[in-house]
Amino acid sequence: MISSRVFRASAKINFTLDILGKREDGYHQIRSLVAFVDLHDEMHISRSDKLNVSFISDFEEQISQQNNSLTKLHQYLKSIYPKIYNYRIEIKKNIPISAGLGGGSADAAIFLKYLIEDNDLNLTQMDLQEIGFEIGADIPVCFYNRPALINGIGEHITEAKINKKFYLVLVNPMFSISTKYIYKKYDHRASVNNINPENMAFEDMIKCGKNDLQDVVISQSEDVKHIIDTIAQTNKCYLARMTGSGPTCFGVYQDEDNARINEFELKKKFPKYWIKMVNLIS
Numbered sequence: 001m002i003s004s005r006v007f008r009a010s011a012k013i014n015f016t017l018d019i020l021g022k023r024e025d026g027y028h029q030i031r032s033l034v035a036f037v038d039l040h041d042e043m044h045i046s047r048s049d050k051l052n053v054s055f056i057s058d059f060e061e062q063i064s065q066q067n068n069s070l071t072k073l074h075q076y077l078k079s080i081y082p083k084i085y086n087y088r089i090e091i092k093k094n095i096p097i098s099a100g101l102g103g104g105s106a107d108a109a110i111f112l113k114y115l116i117e118d119n120d121l122n123l124t125q126m127d128l129q130e131i132g133f134e135i136g137a138d139i140p141v142c143f144y145n146r147p148a149l150i151n152g153i154g155e156h157i158t159e160a161k162i163n164k165k166f167y168l169v170l171v172n173p174m175f176s177i178s179t180k181y182i183y184k185k186y187d188h189r190a191s192v193n194n195i196n197p198e199n200m201a202f203e204d205m206i207k208c209g210k211n212d213l214q215d216v217v218i219s220q221s222e223d224v225k226h227i228i229d230t231i232a233q234t235n236k237c238y239l240a241r242m243t244g245s246g247p248t249c250f251g252v253y254q255d256e257d258n259a260r261i262n263e264f265e266l267k268k269k270f271p272k273y274w275i276k277m278v279n280l281i282s
Contacts, residue, residue: 010040013250015033028153031150033160033209035162041107051087053068056093074086077115099172106138141157147202166253167256169250169262173224183245186213263276
């Protein structure tokens with residue numbers, strides 16, 4: 001029996017994001033190269049008489065304590081396994097909210113691993129895919145928690161190898177963006193040619209790739225374009241792009257000291273933004 005545990009949920013970066021079409025059920029078919037960084041939400045989980053989820057955050061954006069990815073996940077599994085335990089979950093949010101960094105899905109994936117272990121659940125890969133359909137499409141890859149190329153709506157996961165060290169500087173302009181709204185805006189845009197990165201080295205994958213939602217977000221906020229352009233002009237920047245549905249943007253660097261210097265310079269240029277250097281987890 002496990003009574004209480006502390007976990008860390010890792011932020012996700014979409015290095016590339018191709019929108020390949022829209023399914024009849026409304027979900028979008030995507031292909032995305034995903035990896036994780038050493039920016040974490042800290043989660044304290046213990047058994048309780050009833051489910052209680054609370055958040056501690058320095059970010060202005062608030063999360064409903066009654067209606068979030070964790071309560072939805074627990075309710076969904078309880079409908080299938082009525083005898084699963086209830087929990088008290090306290091989360092210190094270090095990952096910006098509604099920022100394209102997958103914080104909610106990462107938290108849910110950690111909770112799912114705990115639920116499986118603590119309740120002796122025997123979930124199949126198909127069960128995990130169904131949770132992705134019902135609760136959040138990023139949950140399966142966050143459950144996997146390793147560099148991956150994802151397809152479908154995120155349920156098809158293939159290992160991606162990173163053979164070099166990379167350092168990222170993340171820049172978030174401190175406003176949130178609705179993923180649903182951005183995808184809806186993309187629906188009115190023409191499709192574009194996509195490169196299949198499956199047989200390419202990681203550094204080539206990200207360099208040749210793109211984020212199809214980036215221009216959509218820029219059309220709603222010129223701030224995002226200014227951030228990307230500014231990052232691209234920093235010293236020895238290998239790549240500047242937006243992650244996911246934004247608005248967080250990132251710069252990729254191959255030297256840690258250089259990344260730290262650029263973090264410092266970007267903080268001077270954007271004093272009101274959230275900016276952090278992180279390590280890519282390989």
